[in-house]
Amino acid sequence: MSPALAASFFAAREDPSLVVLEGFHALKHALRFGAVVEAAVTSDPDELAELSAALAPDVAAALETLVQPVEPAALRALGFPRPPHTGVAAIARRPPFDLGGLLAGNVARPIVLLEDPRHLGNVGAVVRVAAAADAAGVVTTGARDPWDSAALRGAAGLHYALPVGRADDGFDPAPRPLVALDPDGDPLPAAAIPPGAVLAFGTERHGLSDALLARADARLRIPMRDGVSSLNLATAVAAVLFSR
Template identity: 50%
Template sequence: MTATHDPVRVWHRLADTSVLLDGFHALKHAVRFQARIPVAVTIDRGAALALAEELATDVRDALEKLLVEVPEATFKALVPRPHPTAVAALAVRPARAANLETLARTPRPAPVVVLDNPRNLGNAGAVIRLAAGFGATGVVTTGTLDPWHPTVVRGGAGLHFATAVERLAVAELPPGPVFALDPEGEDIRGVKLPDEAVLAFGSERSGLSAELRDRTDHLVSLPMRPQVSSYNLATSVAMTLFHWSATGGGAASAEGSGTVPGGPDIRPA
């Protein structure tokens, strides 16, 4: 990963086929998880490297090689909604074949999360960020939402590169027992979720589709106070993955220190 001498030309050539990393934290995570990044720009290289020195020393040297400073007007022309950190980059999307191989591999060290017909781009991004944090094998969406949409990637803070993210039909879901969240299901507190589980969550508005429900092996529910309608989708995923890890889940519970070689990074993106 090396900086280019003509970042604007490279940006325009690759923008339509690349993943936009919008902000310092998205770039930081993409670098950590070995994304291919052909171009990265900022309006203040010194400030960006100082941020790396403060929050992510493990990627500071890589960012020093990658980042090219451009005028503010140029930056705003390249990035329609600039992140407050004034850092942006383009990354190569992981090969679909490689992601599908990861999702299909058994036995798995951690569950796959399935979002069935999700509607909210920000929620989908938050789920991908959660899944990466818990060490989930991947996140699959069904329906029309593109999990690599720029708004989803922004919400995921670059952590698409830390897990396998793909859109599939219900009939194409990875192997493994499907545990779907549903208000009528068995209380999850009495259920041990296996590492091979496929954890399915219905859409924010209409719940599980009939097709996904037919594919389900176990319906489970989250504890909820009476007269409370529902949880936010990302909250439901977080509670379910925490239950998996707290009851003996694989890699996430074994490695759950939440730190990286550069030290703790607990600030919100």
């Protein structure tokens, strides 16, 4: 492996315009949804060929052109203490995020708003289910970067399937209604969610802030068995998106 290739993976981790993708599925989804991939490696070309043929014939030609073989030990030298088990890693461009364009765009599809999520695995799982449910986008507030490598791992690269980015706490969801999902809300019949709503979910420990609840046009809950306090954040997002 060339020293320049190793240097490019370390540089990409420090460059806000780039991301490092880990694993075959992340690279497959990134290519399928239009990512610009700058470099890709595999430590197991035979497995990559099998996975491509079985799971990604639509991007198999791109994978064959892009991915260069490296020695298994090289993945550690690229900065993966626990290399992805498929032996695949890549560097891709992070697309720009246009919050105004997202809010003004297709107003029939919902936007998922995560208020100050703490667990990046949850953020990734939310991006994955939002992509599957054809939501318009995922917006987060707070300090965590929704494009962090841990979130990318949790989403299997599906960040490229829909706009994902950060907003300020007090961002204005207009022209869309703001719906707060909260265990103390009114019970949720699917019909209560207006088309194109911004669906707001709270932080893992404390739930939605009083400030957001005060601004919400509706406050809805997923009915649960007595004694259960709440659902996991990503599970709550999945239940709501697939109840529409």
